[in-house]
Amino acid sequence: MKRKPVIIKKYGDKYKVTICKLDVWEKEGYENFEMGAEKERTESDEIGKLRNNISRAKGKVFEYAKCNPWDWFFTGTLDKRKQDRYDLGGYIADLGQLIRNERRRTGSDIKYLLIPEQHKDKAWHMHGYFMGLSEDSLRMNANGYFEWSAYSNRFGYCSLDKIKDKDRCDNYITKYISKDMGGMAIEKRKKLYYSSRGLSTAETIHQAYTLEKLNKPDFENDFVEIKW
Secondary structure (H helix, E strand, O other): OOOEEEEEEEEOOEEEEEEEOOOOOOOOOOOOOOOOOOOOOOHHHHHHHHHHHHHHHHHHHHHHHHHOOOOEEEEEOOOOOOOOOOOHHHHHHHHHHHHHHHHHHHOOOOEEEEEEEEOOOOOEEEEEEEEOOOHHHEEEOOOOOEEEHHHHHHOOOEEEEEOOOHHHHHHHHHHHOOHHHHHHHHHHOOOOOEEOOOOOOOEEEEEEEEOOOOOOOOEEOOOEEEEO
């Protein structure tokens, strides 16, 4: 019987067991593209890059989501009287400055994991996670959600919902990484997500070979078996 690589990783308080059906090891960064290749891109090149961008981003967003003790699920919109709703670069730069200001003002270690999304008219808004926000900076709005005053005053409407079922939220948040975003990233060289520095990541705790199969895997295809 053929031996198969098995990898066990720790994501926060969860463990993920992956058995590879092919004789390859998971290597960090193995899916990265070579930069600066002097060749003409074909349509198939672009499709392949799009798929890899999406897959890589989904994996990293899920890892950051699962490995960190997030407090709030966040949705932030833009008021056209306060911010250019179509300029993602300007929005990200100004939001980053607001977060830095709030860290200095409150002394809180504010961290974030944010995914940009476009309305039908191509204007931007944001979904994601926050932790470390000072509750003195939050207020309850008319819809029963908390609102971050510093964001609302600077950009427009936002809502924060206390995370109650983290596993469910962690799975849900990756759904915002879509094929439309992948196309946007290729065309405009935009990131698919934005995250704080210093976030916790998955830890590889065991790597070996096995002859076993997983009992009732949570996911299986031609390449891997996975169980949490």
